[in-house]
Amino acid sequence: MATHKLLLLPGDGIGVEVMEEVKKIIAWLESKGVASFAIEEDLVGGAAFDDHGESISEGAMKKAHQADAIMFGAVGGPKWDKVPYDKRPEAGLLRLRKDLDLFANLRPALCYPALADSSSLKREIVEGLDILIVRELTGGVYFGEPKIIEELPDGQQRAIDTQVYTTNEIARIARVAFELARLRKNIVHSAEKNNVMKSGVLWKQVVTKVHAEEYSDVGLEHILADNCAMQLVRNPKQFDVLVTDNLFGDILSDAASMLTGSLGMLPSASLGAEKNGKRAAMYEPVHGSAPDIAGKGLANPIAEIASFGMALRYSLGLGDIADAVDRAISRVLDQGLRTRDIAALGEKTIGTSEMGNAVLAAL
Amino acid sequence: MATHKLLLLPGDGIGVEVMEEVKKIIAWLESKGVASFAIEEDLVGGAAFDDHGESISEGAMKKAHQADAIMFGAVGGPKWDKVPYDKRPEAGLLRLRKDLDLFANLRPALCYPALADSSSLKREIVEGLDILIVRELTGGVYFGEPKIIEELPDGQQRAIDTQVYTTNEIARIARVAFELARLRKNIVHSAEKNNVMKSGVLWKQVVTKVHAEEYSDVGLEHILADNCAMQLVRNPKQFDVLVTDNLFGDILSDAASMLTGSLGMLPSASLGAEKNGKRAAMYEPVHGSAPDIAGKGLANPIAEIASFGMALRYSLGLGDIADAVDRAISRVLDQGLRTRDIAALGEKTIGTSEMGNAVLAAL
Ligand SMILES: CC(C)[C@H](C(=O)O)[C@@H](O)C(=O)O
Ligand SMILES: CC(C)[C@H](C(=O)O)[C@@H](O)C(=O)O
Numbered sequence: 001m002a003t004h005k006l007l008l009l010p011g012d013g014i015g016v017e018v019m020e021e022v023k024k025i026i027a028w029l030e031s032k033g034v035a036s037f038a039i040e041e042d043l044v045g046g047a048a049f050d051d052h053g054e055s056i057s058e059g060a061m062k063k064a065h066q067a068d069a070i071m072f073g074a075v076g077g078p079k080w081d082k083v084p085y086d087k088r089p090e091a092g093l094l095r096l097r098k099d100l101d102l103f104a105n106l107r108p109a110l111c112y113p114a115l116a117d118s119s120s121l122k123r124e125i126v127e128g129l130d131i132l133i134v135r136e137l138t139g140g141v142y143f144g145e146p147k148i149i150e151e152l153p154d155g156q157q158r159a160i161d162t163q164v165y166t167t168n169e170i171a172r173i174a175r176v177a178f179e180l181a182r183l184r185k186n187i188v189h190s191a192e193k194n195n196v197m198k199s200g201v202l203w204k205q206v207v208t209k210v211h212a213e214e215y216s217d218v219g220l221e222h223i224l225a226d227n228c229a230m231q232l233v234r235n236p237k238q239f240d241v242l243v244t245d246n247l248f249g250d251i252l253s254d255a256a257s258m259l260t261g262s263l264g265m266l267p268s269a270s271l272g273a274e275k276n277g278k279r280a281a282m283y284e285p286v287h288g289s290a291p292d293i294a295g296k297g298l299a300n301p302i303a304e305i306a307s308f309g310m311a312l313r314y315s316l317g318l319g320d321i322a323d324a325v326d327r328a329i330s331r332v333l334d335q336g337l338r339t340r341d342i343a344a345l346g347e348k349t350i351g352t353s354e355m356g357n358a359v360l361a362a363l
Numbered sequence: 364m365a366t367h368k369l370l371l372l373p374g375d376g377i378g379v380e381v382m383e384e385v386k387k388i389i390a391w392l393e394s395k396g397v398a399s400f401a402i403e404e405d406l407v408g409g410a411a412f413d414d415h416g417e418s419i420s421e422g423a424m425k426k427a428h429q430a431d432a433i434m435f436g437a438v439g440g441p442k443w444d445k446v447p448y449d450k451r452p453e454a455g456l457l458r459l460r461k462d463l464d465l466f467a468n469l470r471p472a473l474c475y476p477a478l479a480d481s482s483s484l485k486r487e488i489v490e491g492l493d494i495l496i497v498r499e500l501t502g503g504v505y506f507g508e509p510k511i512i513e514e515l516p517d518g519q520q521r522a523i524d525t526q527v528y529t530t531n532e533i534a535r536i537a538r539v540a541f542e543l544a545r546l547r548k549n550i551v552h553s554a555e556k557n558n559v560m561k562s563g564v565l566w567k568q569v570v571t572k573v574h575a576e577e578y579s580d581v582g583l584e585h586i587l588a589d590n591c592a593m594q595l596v597r598n599p600k601q602f603d604v605l606v607t608d609n610l611f612g613d614i615l616s617d618a619a620s621m622l623t624g625s626l627g628m629l630p631s632a633s634l635g636a637e638k639n640g641k642r643a644a645m646y647e648p649v650h651g652s653a654p655d656i657a658g659k660g661l662a663n664p665i666a667e668i669a670s671f672g673m674a675l676r677y678s679l680g681l682g683d684i685a686d687a688v689d690r691a692i693s694r695v696l697d698q699g700l701r702t703r704d705i706a707a708l709g710e711k712t713i714g715t716s717e718m719g720n721a722v723l724a725a726l
Contacts, residue, residue, distance in 0.1 A: 076558065090558040120488045120597055141504075141526060142559055149561050156530040159565035163504060163526065167519040193613075195439065195453040196505055198512050202522035227651075229618040230626075233596065234483055250556075251614055255592040263593075288590075 003036045004316045007067035009060070009096075011045040012089060013289030014299035014352075015073020021301035021356025022071060022308045025325070028360055035318055040067070044096070045075025045089035045289075055092030064096055065280075069315035071308060072096070072284035077291040089289075097137050100280040102270035103169070104176045105137040105249065107286055109236075109256035112265060114333040117344045119261030121233075131239045131256055132184065134177040135249025137270055139169045140199070142246045165199045165245065170206040172273070177243035178215035185240040187219035191228040191248055200225075203245065225252065232256050257286045264300030264341035265329075267307035269314060281315045283307035293340075297351040300339035302329055305359055328362035335362075366399045367679045370430035372423070372459075374408040375452060376652030377662035377715075378436020384664035384719025385434060385671045388688070391723055398681055403430070407459070408438025408452035408652075418455030427459055428643075432678035434671060435459070435647035440654040452652075460500050463643040465633035466532070467539045468500040468612065470649055472599075472619035475628060477696040480707045482624030484596075494602045494619055495547065497540040498612025500633055502532045503562070505609045528562045528608065533569040535636070540606035541578035548603040550582035554591040554611055563588075566608065588615065595619050620649045627663030627704035628692075630670035632677060644678045646670035656703075660714040663702035665692055668722055691725035698725075 006026070010019035029035045042060035043051050055075075064070055075089040083089075096102070111119065111129035119126045144162030152158055174190070181188045190207045194200035204222055211220045223231070225248045231238060232252065236259050244252060257266050264287055272280035285303030293299060306329060313322035336347075337358050343349045350358070369389070373382035392398045405423035406414050418438075427433055438452040446452075459465070474482065474492035482489045507525030515521050537553070544551045553570045557563035567585055574583045586594065588611045594601060595615065599622050607615060620629050627650055635643035648666030656662060669692060676685035699710075700721050706712045713721070 085561075085564060088558065094559070121484050125483045144523070147561050149565055152529065157565055158527060158529045159560075159562040160507070161526040161560045161562050163524040164521060166515065166521045193610075195451065196457070196613075197522075197524045198448075198510050199522040199524050201448060202512055202520055226613045226617040229592070229614045230621040233618055233621040247556075247559075248614075250559075250589045251592045251611075254589040255596055255618060258593040258596040 005068045007070045008041040009044040010073035011075040013294035018301040018304035044092040046080040069311040070282040074289035101272045103138040104271045105135040107133040107253040107268045111260040133253040134243040136173040140246035174207045174210045181241040191225045191244040283311045331362040332358045368431045370433045371404040372407040373436035374438040376657035381664040381667035407455040409443040432674040433645040437652035464635045466501040467634045468498040470496040470616040470631045474623040496616040497606040499536040503609035537570045537573045544604040554588045554607040646674045694725040695721045
């Protein structure tokens with residue numbers, strides 16, 4: 001039986017709590033002899049800064065490069081508001097993405113039927129919603145240089161961020177979107193602002209070219225990012241696969257995930273290019289560190305558990321176990337078990353570890 | 364009686380149709396001797412390009428500089444998809460904003476009670492919603508240089524857009540937001556991505572400083588732009604005045620306006636700095652040129668009429684008439700008159716000119 005190298009990076013806030021529930025599942029799988037894991041754990045984000053003054057250590061980065069898959073929790077919180085910019089919690093996450101070249105961020109926005117009523121949108125608008133947002137994760141304004149604040153002669157300051165995209169960066173994320181679309185409803189929407197941004201002009205050109213040359217069997221629609229935000233609110237079910245850049249992806253995927261009423265349920269995968277049959281991969285919940293409820297045992301662990309399910313499927317070749325995890329999640333929902341985030345008004349709620357135990361029991 | 368210099372720029376698509384309804388109101392006000400206007404009209408956007416190869420002419424720009432207020436319709440459409448970048452319809456709009464220094468874009472997202480059911484959100488989430496988005500309109504990635512597509516030695520292309528903000532640009536838009544908050548619920552949310560962007564770092568610093576030194580009586584909350592997109596979907600009524608940069612403002616205001624179910628109802632104002640007691644100002648509907656319904660007489664003219672109401676109030680000193688226009692709009696809604704965009708399922712609908720006539724009759 002192969003041993004799978006997993007790196008756990010729980011991070012800050014509720015990241016720590018939800019990771020505990022994944023550990024229970026890992027322990028159970030090992031105890032049953034179903035799979036064998038070599039588990040490493042390390043600090044990232046504010047927790048790392050508090051420990052040794054950086055948002056991620058060289059040692060943790062080394063483990064990250066060696067792992068078959070990384071399970072990430074969440075980073076950030078008001079505690080680190082005053083930390084220097086390059087040492088802030090988010091820097092650790094961004095370094096992982098960049099150094100491992102995790103360019104393809106897959107963010108499903110899925111409305112679980114049992115939860116349709118906890119959405120702020122009308123049931124008929126979101127019931128059955130199943131969008132996959134494919135966000136470019138290692139380019140754009142997140143990493144472009146110059147990224148500075150400079151002093152002007154007149155005493156003012158001037159801040160500069162730089163949005164940069166090359167042909168190849170756009171082409172490779174477009175291919176990921178088209179490949180995934182073939183496994184789904186065969187239609188891709190590509191969102192940019194080509195009416196204002198040169199990166200939008202190039203984005204549209206390259207996506208159009210990759211489509212014509214390699215994926216003409218897949219449907220393609222171009223949409224302006226502002227209109228896309230509107231359409232996500234108006235009629236989200238018109239979308240299936242939505243590909244967009246790093247910054248638009250950040251905002252549109254957050255809006256989309258909130259539509260579902262299932263934010264605490266949504267996993268994500270950040271994938272690198274395949275090299276020698278291996279592909280760097282990090283899995284994390286779509287939700288953040290939620291400082292307001294951290295440490296209270298209120299967080300929903302399902303997004304982190306479902307992220308572990310994605311790791312089993314896409315990085316460890318354990319699709320059967322992944323299926324079992326997904327079924328266990330459905331079962332606890334059908335049993336009416338709810339953490340606070342997914343409860344309808346008046347519904348009884350349970351805490352993080354109760355939810356984790358319930359998923360484990362359903363396994 | 365003073366004569367008010369108005370420049371009408373209907374533009375493309377439904378911009379032309381909705382402007383016709385404003386003209387009816389202007390003619391009626393003149394015929395009643397209530398106010399006196401010197402009206403100029405000119406081309407902008409695709410219509411201007413088709414006429415003389417530029418998205419706005421020098422002549423039109425000159426009239427714009429001389430006008431007391433500009434009424435803008437909408438620009439753009441698939442017809443001009445292949446037009447060179449610097450001549451595309453949007454370039455005319457962007458030039459007006461930049462050359463007239465219209466840095467403050469006020470975009471109300473208001474849910475008319477009569478229309479709450481036409482929102483995709485649940486009635487209780489949007490009923491009574493009244494947000495004012497204050498978007499910076501002459502800076503950021505819209506105008507920063509370099510803005511280019513360049514050839515790389517390896518045959519690839521690379522696109523660059525530059526997000527730039529200075530202290531003064533941020534401070535002046537922050538002041539507009541705080542001033543408006545004092546007239547409303549006295550709370551400002553400021554949205555940026557200071558965890559990723561240096562412009563977000565400077566934005567937060569400057570807003571914090573302006574607040575502490577000049578507006579400490581007003582509440583201030585900082586929010587990350589991605590979380591803001593989420594919160595707008597989850598619970599929009601937590602917001603009152605929301606100030607943000609040009610690109611985030613573009614996306615967040617579109618999402619916010621769609622929440623209301625009243626997109627075809629929403630006006631906006633773009634204001635310059637006061638100079639010698641005068642302030643350049645352009646008024647336009649939040650909706651776009653809607654190529655899909657253009658020319659069919661289906662567009663809702665109320666956003667353009669309400670924009671004219673804002674012009675009467677803020678640029679022409681005709682607050683009484685503005686009140687009357689607003690009352691007339693409410694009355695037609697109460698009468699149950701609906702264009703297609705604001706009709707609930709099964710409701711009977713009327714066209715653009717019928718709606719315009721109804722507002723006029725209600726006046
Ligand atoms: C934490 C932050 C840097 C990050 C981002 O902006 O990408 C987060 O919002 C996300 O979407 O993963
Ligand atoms: C037409 C376009 C250039 C414009 C923008 O991006 O600002 C529009 O979307 C708007 O919000 O007014």
